[in-house]
């Protein structure tokens with residue numbers, strides 16, 4: 001099996017596996033996952049060369065962090081051989097980006113993860129807070145945490161792409177190391193592409209999450225809570241059926257689409273089984289050795305054309 005490709009993350013010096021492990025499913029947000037399955041899934045990810053794991057206190061109301069922590073410990077892999085990102089500011093109870101809350105939050109996360117430090121701490125879904133508070137209060141608090149060694153790098157995450165330019169235009173260069181965008185670099189929505197030159201010019205590392213559009217681009221379809229319109233859900237389902245009838249897999253096609261852009265350091269896909277690890281790593285290996293299935297991709301893009309770049313509201317609505 002070919003080695004998993006590692007990609008530099010902005011100016012951090014970190015080298016992330018191109019396939020990143022999204023641990024929200026370990027919080028049972030896409031259906032229940034036992035500790036045994038979680039441990040086996042993470043162990044398989046390590047075996048296949050995945051070195052980047054992303055979680056949040058919000059996923060499964062802290063369950064994802066706890067289960068990921070258990071699974072990382074059970075793997076026995078030395079701490080310096082993997083990269084962990086978690087988040088702050090978004091909780092089951094609601095949003096709180098105050099300096100006090102995020103400063104306590106990292107200690108709680110480290111305890112749940114059974115770690116001494118995380119590589120990246122990200123302000124989670126900042127469109128639900130005041131962006132000026134993020135700039136003036138939250139990020140300075142995270143900079144203090146950097147000095148304590150509890151975190152190595154600072155990130156911001158969210159759905160609307162404007163949040164990234166708003167913050168990055170207002171903080172000194174090098175303050176925000178990483179952005180995490182989701183559902184904007186996949187077959188149905190590739191709006192992040194236009195922002196990549198700007199992010200590069202700022203020296204900011206780019207993580208792109210949800211290549212399967214949080215389940216839209218899977219044969220099983222999305223979970224009930226998925227925020228997409230019925231039109232978008234129907235179009236993605238039609239694309240999945242089309243692929244299946246052709247003997248193809250929509251999720252593989254979607255993974256390969258997202259992995260193709262090397263300006264994206266890691267494509268974070270949520271995984272909750274050994275089989276999903278195998279499939280997503282195989283998609284990356286096939287992309288590196290054989291290339292994309294251009295024919296099927298064009299056909300699927302045609303099916304999704306009426307909903308291309310259609311998204312949904314996120315954040316405080318005025």
Ligand code: NAD
Nearest residue numbers: 022023024030157182209210211212213214251269270279
């Ligand atoms: P995703 O697009 O990665 O889809 C995950 C779903 O697809 C799950 O149901 C998973 O079981 C399933 N799946 C995975 N591999 C599959 C395969 N090969 N075949 C069929 N189904 C497969 O969505 P996601 O999990 O929401 O996103 C990935 C990760 O990115 C999250 O776990 C999280 O770590 C991160 N993320 C962060 C934010 C944020 O910070 N705001 C938002 C979204 C996602």
